[in-house]
Amino acid sequence: xxxxxxxxxxxxxxxxxxxxxxxxxxxxxxxxxxxxxxxxxxxxxxxxxxxxxxxxxxxxxxxxxxxxxxxxxxxxxxxxxxxxxxxxxxxxxxxxxxxxxxxxxxxxxxxxxxxxxxxxxxxxxxxxxxxxxxxxxxxxxxxxxxxxxxxxxxxxxxxxxxxxxxxxxxxxxxxxxxxxxxxxxxxxxxxxxxxxxxxxxxxxxxxxxxxxxxxxxxxxxxxxxxxxxxxxxxxxxxxxxxxxxxxxxxxxxxxxxxxxxxxxxxxxxxxxxxxxxxxxxxxxxxxxxxxxxxxxxxxxxxxxxxxxxxxxxxxxxxxxxxxxxxxxxxxxxxxxxxxxxxxxxxx
Numbered sequence: 001x002x003x004x005x006x007x008x009x010x011x012x013x014x015x016x017x018x019x020x021x022x023x024x025x026x027x028x029x030x031x032x033x034x035x036x037x038x039x040x041x042x043x044x045x046x047x048x049x050x051x052x053x054x055x056x057x058x059x060x061x062x063x064x065x066x067x068x069x070x071x072x073x074x075x076x077x078x079x080x081x082x083x084x085x086x087x088x089x090x091x092x093x094x095x096x097x098x099x100x101x102x103x104x105x106x107x108x109x110x111x112x113x114x115x116x117x118x119x120x121x122x123x124x125x126x127x128x129x130x131x132x133x134x135x136x137x138x139x140x141x142x143x144x145x146x147x148x149x150x151x152x153x154x155x156x157x158x159x160x161x162x163x164x165x166x167x168x169x170x171x172x173x174x175x176x177x178x179x180x181x182x183x184x185x186x187x188x189x190x191x192x193x194x195x196x197x198x199x200x201x202x203x204x205x206x207x208x209x210x211x212x213x214x215x216x217x218x219x220x221x222x223x224x225x226x227x228x229x230x231x232x233x234x235x236x237x238x239x240x241x242x243x244x245x246x247x248x249x250x251x252x253x254x255x256x257x258x259x260x261x262x263x264x265x266x267x268x269x270x271x272x273x274x275x276x277x278x279x280x281x282x283x284x285x286x287x288x289x290x291x292x293x294x295x296x297x298x299x300x301x302x303x304x305x306x307x308x309x310x311x312x313x314x315x316x317x318x319x320x321x322x323x324x325x326x327x328x329x330x331x332x333x334x335x336x337x338x339x340x341x342x343x344x345x346x347x
Contacts, residue, residue: 013033016031019063027309031073043135069311094127132221136163146237152223155173155174168212254337257318
């Protein structure tokens with residue numbers, strides 16, 4: 001695709017933009033084209049134009065869970081900066097049914113891994129519905145909720161990223177899943193039709209939603225929260241974040257590299273936890289360096305960029321980790337991060 005042609009249809013698009021500048025990992029080559037959307041109309045236009053001109057594209061949020069290739073990306077990166085949240089309505093009758101998540105986590109050693117059993121409790125009945133744009137960053141959203149007297153996402157303290165990515169990959173905070181709070185999601189499907197999808201239609205599971213398979217683009221989500229014990233929620237939010245700071249690296253990384261194992265999986269081998277970090281640690285890989293990246297000394301499920309790190313280094317280290325854990329425990333780790341190839345199929 002010629003840059004001048006794309007620019008004619010999409011004013012504001014740039015070319016040869018380094019993706020490492022838009023990644024919390026600080027790794028990634030240049031994208032052919034890069035566009036930042038701050039309004040929903042701009043976001044929709046960029047997607048539709050890409051499809052009409054048959055330009056491969058990828059929608060980027062905060063860049064906190066994605067490994068870009070050293071070669072960059074042959075196509076258009078659309079950065080979703082469409083943010084905003086508002087209270088839609090107060091429910092006439094509180095939804096009493098508790099929506100408990102089943103995140104695959106049980107803490108290991110109390111001094112090495114995040115402990116939160118004393119901070120976990122059942123979600124109070126929902127009584128308030130809010131609408132959130134998909135480009136909204138999670139932490140400002142949680143802080144806005146607490147400021148407005150709403151409880152629910154305090155267990156997601158410290159998680160980077162945006163709501164859109166959180167919905168698509170159904171992120172977890174402690175034992176809670178984001179889908180516990182979702183009522184419906186507004187998406188642009190692969191035929192460019194806008195539609196509202198009920199929670200029950202999305203097949204949410206641990207780190208999964210049907211939206212992934214359908215290749216739909218999340219525009220906004222309607223979520224349910226409660227006017228519950230605000231003091232307790234604020235305390236959990238602050239305390240949760242402080243505990244994370246002690247055991248997890250906060251810079252030059254992507255967050256958890258691998259998914260945790262289910263409790264059913266670990267019970268088969270008698271392991272004390274499903275935490276991927278525990279398995280990697282037990283395989284003797286904490287501190288392991290390949291090229292310019294390292295298995296974090298703080299938490300083994302985090303890979304950190306020491307400065308000169310490359311995507312190729314990360315892939316090599318991931319391969320070593322998976323092989324070591326497989327050989328020692330007979331368990332196959334699955335990546336939680338998204339590895340974006342330089343070439344991508346159209347959809």
